[in-house]
Amino acid sequence: MNSVGEACTDMKREYDQCFNRWFAEKFLKGDGSGDPCTDLFKRYQQCVQVSLAPDPPRRLLQPALFSAIPPKLPGCLSI
Amino acid sequence: MKIWSSEHVLEHPWEMVTTAAMQKYPNPMNPRVVGVDVLDRHVDPSRKLHSHRLLSTEWGLPSIVKSTNISFTNMVSVDERLTYKQHPQDPEKTVLTQEAIITVKAVSLSSYLEGLMASSISSNANKGREAMEWVIHKLNTKIEDLAVSARGSIRTPMAAAAALVEKK
Numbered sequence: 388m389n390s391v392g393e394a395c396t397d398m399k400r401e402y403d404q405c406f407n408r409w410f411a412e413k414f415l416k417g418d419g420s421g422d423p424c425t426d427l428f429k430r431y432q433q434c435v436q437v438s439l440a441p442d443p444p445r446r447l448l449q450p451a452l453f454s455a456i457p458p459k460l461p462g463c464l465s466i
Numbered sequence: 467m468k469i470w471s472s473e474h475v476l477e478h479p480w481e482m483v484t485t486a487a488m489q490k491y492p493n494p495m496n497p498r499v500v501g502v503d504v505l506d507r508h509v510d511p512s513r514k515l516h517s518h519r520l521l522s523t524e525w526g527l528p529s530i531v532k533s534t535n536i537s538f539t540n541m542v543s544v545d546e547r548l549t550y551k552q553h554p555q556d557p558e559k560t561v562l563t564q565e566a567i568i569t570v571k572a573v574s575l576s577s578y579l580e581g582l583m584a585s586s587i588s589s590n591a592n593k594g595r596e597a598m599e600w601v602i603h604k605l606n607t608k609i610e611d612l613a614v615s616a617r618g619s620i621r622t623p624m625a626a627a628a629a630l631v632e633k634k
Contacts, residue, residue: 388491388492388501388502389500389501390501390502390503391501391503391520391522392503395503399503399504402504403489406488406504406507407485407488407489410485410488410515411481411485414509414515415481415484415485419513422509428504428507431504432504432505435503435505
């Protein structure tokens with residue numbers, strides 16, 4: 388899957404691999420140890436912010452409607 | 467405002483469904499999604515993981531819309547929430563709840579158009595569920611392939627799923 392910024396796609400994929408591994412092997416198993424992907428994420432983020440800077444998507448500036456409505460189901464994933 | 471909601475049971479455990487949800491794109495059912503980016507991600511003190519993601523989509527506006535410079539994003543917005551929860555009676559299943567709020571600014575939308583939009587959301591919801599089944603099937607198939615070729619390697623299915631992600 389590509390990034391919104393072409394230059395960021397490789398960094399994104401590297402970060403995604405790290406995150407997906409941590410998510411399945413650590414987070415879902417209740418392992419509270421630290422996130423090993425922070426450096427990769429920072430690098431990837433810097434690239435994305437630069438890509439979005441000239442024309443940030445309008446919706447990012449508006450709070451999502453659902454953020455004001457807490458989900459009623461604890462212990463579940465809300466996307 | 468109009469609220470649309472739907473509930474659906476996926477015949478897969480919650481861990482598999484959430485792993486698939488994190489890797490939902492690309493998939494053949496959603497060709498319009500051309501990019502996915504994580505804008506923020508953190509685990510809060512209650513150990514809840516928050517991910518703020520941006521999906522880039524291409525819809526190929528017809529030329530008449532381009533020429534008259536109509537921006538529907540000014541008039542209509544759709545907020546959608548999907549919630550995956552372990553099935554209360556069966557831990558091997560997951561309940562997906564989908565909700566959508568349609569907001570129209572300044573223009574009074576006829577009930578016919580509201581109905582059309584709800585129809586469209588509903589049909590997209592079906593595609594989204596097919597997409598999840600496709601991603602889960604892909605993850606499961608590769609887990610089986612890895613298990614067959616692993617030869618004595620002791621790995622849980624989820625670790626194998628993570629390993630196949632690294633191979634991609």
